[in-house]
Amino acid sequence: MTKNIEKNIAITGTGLFVPPCAISNEQLVNSYNGYAEQFNADNAEAIENGDLEAMEMSDVAFVEKASGIKNRYMMEGEAVIDPALLRARLSKEADDDIYGEPVSLKMSLGAAREAMEQANISGEDIDLVIFSSSVWERIVPSIACEIQNKLGTKGFAYDMAMGCSSATFGMSAAMDAIISGMASRVLVITCEYITPLMNHRDRDSHFIFGDAAVAMIVEDESISQAPNPFRVISRKLFTDFSKNIRAGFGTRMMAEEGDDVMENPDWRFSQSGRTVFRELIPAVINHVKTHLSDEELEVSDLRRMWLHQANIHMNQMAGRKLLGEEPTMDTSPVILDEFANTAGAGVIIAFHKHRADFKPGEVGVICSFGAGYSIGSLLVKRI
Numbered sequence: 001m002t003k004n005i006e007k008n009i010a011i012t013g014t015g016l017f018v019p020p021c022a023i024s025n026e027q028l029v030n031s032y033n034g035y036a037e038q039f040n041a042d043n044a045e046a047i048e049n050g051d052l053e054a055m056e057m058s059d060v061a062f063v064e065k066a067s068g069i070k071n072r073y074m075m076e077g078e079a080v081i082d083p084a085l086l087r088a089r090l091s092k093e094a095d096d097d098i099y100g101e102p103v104s105l106k107m108s109l110g111a112a113r114e115a116m117e118q119a120n121i122s123g124e125d126i127d128l129v130i131f132s133s134s135v136w137e138r139i140v141p142s143i144a145c146e147i148q149n150k151l152g153t154k155g156f157a158y159d160m161a162m163g164c165s166s167a168t169f170g171m172s173a174a175m176d177a178i179i180s181g182m183a184s185r186v187l188v189i190t191c192e193y194i195t196p197l198m199n200h201r202d203r204d205s206h207f208i209f210g211d212a213a214v215a216m217i218v219e220d221e222s223i224s225q226a227p228n229p230f231r232v233i234s235r236k237l238f239t240d241f242s243k244n245i246r247a248g249f250g251t252r253m254m255a256e257e258g259d260d261v262m263e264n265p266d267w268r269f270s271q272s273g274r275t276v277f278r279e280l281i282p283a284v285i286n287h288v289k290t291h292l293s294d295e296e297l298e299v300s301d302l303r304r305m306w307l308h309q310a311n312i313h314m315n316q317m318a319g320r321k322l323l324g325e326e327p328t329m330d331t332s333p334v335i336l337d338e339f340a341n342t343a344g345a346g347v348i349i350a351f352h353k354h355r356a357d358f359k360p361g362e363v364g365v366i367c368s369f370g371a372g373y374s375i376g377s378l379l380v381k382r383i
């Protein structure tokens, strides 16, 4: 763990970009079931002979009960709920290509502008942009460099990734840059344009994710122009290799034999949900407890926990074990009912939407967890 030894560092602004298509469980499940029924009808003979497995139906009540998710936002929601497609697909009218106007750029700029406004700064006040997301729309040139170019920020910019902990690890990298003197004001963006990676024909995971982008201004507190920012008391990061949350998408796809490369489910997201639940939650509880004791703080010193937003039962269990009582919207706010799992962005959406009531001196913890495995926590105090 690295403490803020020489400088106080604060989060002085956050921003959120919400994609245009709201998709309910009913819409998603009806589309999936429409596709599955057609598949079963088209392949009735092979299914009857035992050569092919019939697709099982998805269920609205299961989705809400198992996950707590009721809705999600998507950039290409209409294509995802088209039973003939069931996958994200850019419209034919999209006249710019991936090097012209990437989807993630639009999402990132929307979030960044709100964060900059909150922090009372403009592009030229920023000297580092970190694009830290679990998915990237393209490999090079860096999306961070393109954001730097569009916003007119100074210094340098780079992309990084750490699954669902991308925002917390990104803010930690921003703090390192400030402590070392390489930067004084950093824009961190976690843009999860993640639904194209999902296999919406997979009943077990078709409902889990939504798209969203968040932005955070992390800066040397002595130059902050924001009223009552959140000082980062300290941060703590943890990783432990696991294949239980996986997406094989990458350069190897292009080296695979055969022409049906996009049909290989290994490239898409999949997980062993129950195992993740069982392994990750105890690690998260231990992590937060250790982080607090490192700072000679008690759980009772926490006004609020902003937790990663993947599954309501995970958050309830973590909250219950940490707080010693059932978490409430006040002690551990939930946004996954509206946004679903937005990978690295979820924990910051919770912080963005549920912090205005914090009084000076009150302390909270921002804690992400997920693929890697990875856990990242920041103890913050309103000043």
Ligand SMILES: CC(C)(COP(=O)(O)OP(=O)(O)OC[C@H]1O[C@@H](n2cnc3c(N)ncnc32)[C@H](O)[C@@H]1OP(=O)(O)O)[C@@H](O)C(=O)NCCC(=O)NCCS
Residues within 6 Å of the ligand: 057, 058, 059, 062, 063, 066, 067, 164, 203, 204, 205, 245, 271, 272, 273, 274, 276, 277, 310, 311, 314, 341, 343, 369, 370, 371
């Ligand atoms: C994915 C998750 C929601 C699944 O919930 P679950 O209660 O564990 O459900 P299971 O996968 O054990 O499935 C239970 C049953 O429902 C069925 N089922 C799965 N998806 C279904 C769907 N969409 N509709 C209806 N039934 C479904 C399963 O086939 C299984 O049936 P069976 O009992 O006959 O075998 C849950 O495990 C989870 O969210 N885990 C944490 C994962 C996580 O947060 N990962 C981090 C990602 S960043």
